[in-house]
Amino acid sequence: MEADSESNEEVEDIREGFASISLSKETKQHIRAPWAKALIIKVFGKTVGYNYLYSKFLGLWKPSGRVDMVDLGRDFFLLRFSILEDLEMVLKKGPWFIREHFMSIRRWEANFKPSEALVSSAIVWVRLNKLPIEYYDATLLRQIGQVLRKILRVDMHMAMEAKGRYACLCIQVDMSRPLSTIVRIGQCSQPIVYEGVNKLCFSCG
Template sequence: MVGFNYLTFKINVLWKPMAKMDCVDLGKDFFLIEFSDDGDYDKVLCGGPRFVGEHFLAIKPWGPYFKALEATFSSVANWVRLLELPIEFYDTTILRQIGSAIGLVLRTDSFIASSSRGSYARLCIQINLEKPLINIVRVRHLKQKFMYKGIGSLCFCCGRLGHKQENCCYNIRPNEKERVEDEVASPTPKVS
């Protein structure tokens, strides 16, 4: 449990907002952060998991009808890298389709949207932590690996925080494990 004043101070230090940022205590360790600047919002939403002291700070977009007493922690926004992705898949529509195998795609990397190329593509995805994390999908005949940024204490077997897959003591049903090899519908690459 983190106090309101301490949290407000720490997130200002971590996030370094360019404009005004308001914090509202919703109770039950839930806080609403209101941004005056869209750039600050995008940076924080897609900045990945953060820690305030030893406490994990889960970040997700606001949803209507939120009640702290009934809320559960089941998802987190996080950057995911698609390592060594073939250049023909560097299209925002195709990247969103590939990312949707993991969860709701919130953002694509701005360099990708502007057609700049790097050694990987990046997507900010709302990850469901109640399901095992997917680390490979098939795109046509290619097996594409995902790398989750900054989630060192998330288990890819059970999807829970606090331990890694090699130390997992939870049993996962076989049909959930098969999600690792889900196939993405074959996108038609954009030819330039």
């Protein structure tokens, strides 16, 4: 998307009977700017009505600002946030479910067509239970997350409770690939717990 927005020219073979216009870099930036704080969402395994889904979103996320929703067709919905912090909260605090059905969430992208869209990634939380104390380092935890997948956020919990210490990593996983269950950190083998993905099939989505 970034490379496309920098281009001033669009080269395309036009067949007879087709018309074409070229979009300048400025035009692209102008028409795409209103959607910079938007997400594309799809609920798996269930067709959900517009009004029901919109009320569920407001109840789940309790946004501070305004949220507008557009039905894109084929069970895809676009949500545009007025406040960036609301959008980032949705991205980083998942995964989200509607009546046990997983919600795929992605940032809005230019030229998105529901009829051609493939959902191949999901945002999930990974828990590292009872991680040895010396590994509670923000830089090291980010390295662990990058080994697993694309990392979005790191949370460290040090409270000495019945559950013990743990660290949480928010990562974006590829739904077409098997998940790692153990990560090797030096000489330490650390089990990985994925929150919520027991409800999601990584063979068919």
